[in-house]
Amino acid sequence: MGRPRKDGQDSAVSRMEAAFFRVMEETPFGKLTVRAVVTEAGVNRNSFYYHYAGIDDLARSAVANLLVPEIPRMILRGLGPGSEQVVQVLEGVHGDDRLRKLLILIGPNSTSALRAMLKDAVLDLWLQTFEVERGDLTPEESATVDFLLAGALELVGQVKQSDARAALSRLSSIPIVQESMRIAVLTLKAAGTRS
Structure with missing residues (x-):
């Protein structure tokens, strides 16, 4: 698990989940990419794959937290x-x-x-x-x-x-x-x- 941020910003997980929804407003789920999510969230691909196996895994997490x-x-x-x-x-x-x-x-x-x-x-x-x-x-x-x-x-x-x-x-x-x-x-x- 990653270290908490010292600057008070949201965790990588919460930023990726928020980015997931922002990207989905414009992009069909079937065309959603890891690149689009990490770019929107301001994290790197390694951070994404540290927490999620793929887009479906991120979606399940976002749904559960909703x-x-x-x-x-x-x-x-x-x-x-x-x-x-x-x-x-x-x-x-x-x-x-x-x-x-x-x-x-x-x-x-x-x-x-x-x-x-x-x-x-x-x-x-x-x-x-x-x-x-x-x-x-x-x-x-x-x-x-x-x-x-x-x-x-x-x-x-x-x-x-x-x-x-x-x-x-x-x-x-x-x-x-x-x-x-x-x-x-x-x-x-x-x-x-x-x-």
Whole structure:
């Protein structure tokens, strides 16, 4: 692991992750290069390969660092996706930047592989919260959770960057979205009870 910087600048990892999102705003994920990321981040290739095996590895790390583990925990405790507490956490530290990055991940420069990476990371976070392994899900439960998660990401993917916060607020208040969240929670709780 590299030494911390004395000048107070962000670490190489955080700079490369930030550069990943900046480059993705202009470049399709399938055409993203290590050179573009390291140039944007102001680091060298050795630094990149010290931390990552390649662009997919950087993407997985960036996705994992984007997720907010408190959200599924709050929903497990019975709070709805549009509840004041959940909204406060989402809007908390770097909320607008986090939302901008999420929209980049599922936006026009994304790929099916990158969207699948995001979907898997979100699913893994939820499974971890509910203390469930993928193998604990029945085929019906797995299909239910996949369907609901894909639908949620599709809805979020239609949100425009300029109207993101208001649009997500509207989405979270739609009855079918709230019902979908309820079904997801019940499904994961049922799987957790069996395991």
